[in-house]
Amino acid sequence: MIGALALAVTLAAYVASLRLRAYHRAAYTTPVLVSVALVLAALAAIRLPLESYESGQRPLTSLLVPACAALGVTCYRQRVFLWANGRAIAGALAVGTTVAIGSAYLLSRSVGLPRAIADVEALKSVTTPVAIQLAAVVNVEPELVVAFVIATGMTGATLGPLVLSMLRVKDAIARGVALGTISHGIGTAQAASESDVSGAASSLAMCVVAVVLATLGAPLLAAMHR
């Protein structure tokens, strides 16, 4: 009973966040951000403890499994695009993820962040459904990873286009690849609002990064700490 109520809270908050986004589109009206704020407010209002809330969310979070298969479908839809721009996309992904992960590690070290947080900083560009499972590979809480992943998405989506324009990156495909590589789904939404080509490039980059970081990045991190 409490489980059903908790689930209803999430769904109601999400629907409300979509309404707000339709009414006013801005970085701070990103559905996930608004949903979380609304859920936390609702839990405080009805005095439902966080543990009871979480126990009701299984039906929703279990949908992450087919959702990842669905991302494979997204990737397949862009296959012609992938073959046509394979070299540029692969090269940009290799350089971009190396810079993102390398700088995250070096900066984490230099400001003295604990190892667990440094790992999360390194993996923060992966799409959330994959990130949740990556957490288990490097042995940190999934909630921590999700928070960093969402923050990265929002950072790239809001400031990324400015940085790209400053560097005179005008090519639609290049802009899309950059946003999708670093800011996954949230960046893809931003890229799609710039142009269809950018959106396609971005969703493709997001899928490839998820697979590359999951198959190479995480096992590498896990091995380093053994």
Added chain:
Amino acid sequence: MKRATATYAASAGIAASANEASSRARAFATLVGQLALLWAIGAIANAIVSRTHLPIPGNAVAMLGTFALLSANVVRLEHVDRAATFLVRHLTVFFVPYAVGIAALWGTIAPHALQSLFVLVTSALLGVAATGWTAQRLRRHA
């Protein structure tokens, strides 16, 4: 005569709405069926990973596996496209519960919040810059 026309119009209206309802029901059934198919692919991928103890997220294998099944024509796009569009459009709602859970972990992050944010923003933007710049160069010289 007039009355007959009115009755006809009314019954046509009812027939139309019944038709609409049944096509909606059919669309819903298709969606559920396609969801089940994607779920099965994902579940199998996750099962393979947990059986073989691969240090890879099962969901990444689900993504790759779906791409491979579509490329090999084992699964056709029209078997999964509606459910895929639906799931990707509403992807964010599935991780709202995790994002809410961060409130419970706030105690662990709070002492490092500023440094974490600094590292996050700087490395993300360096990554965006490096990716975009490289992609544009490679495309010009392609």
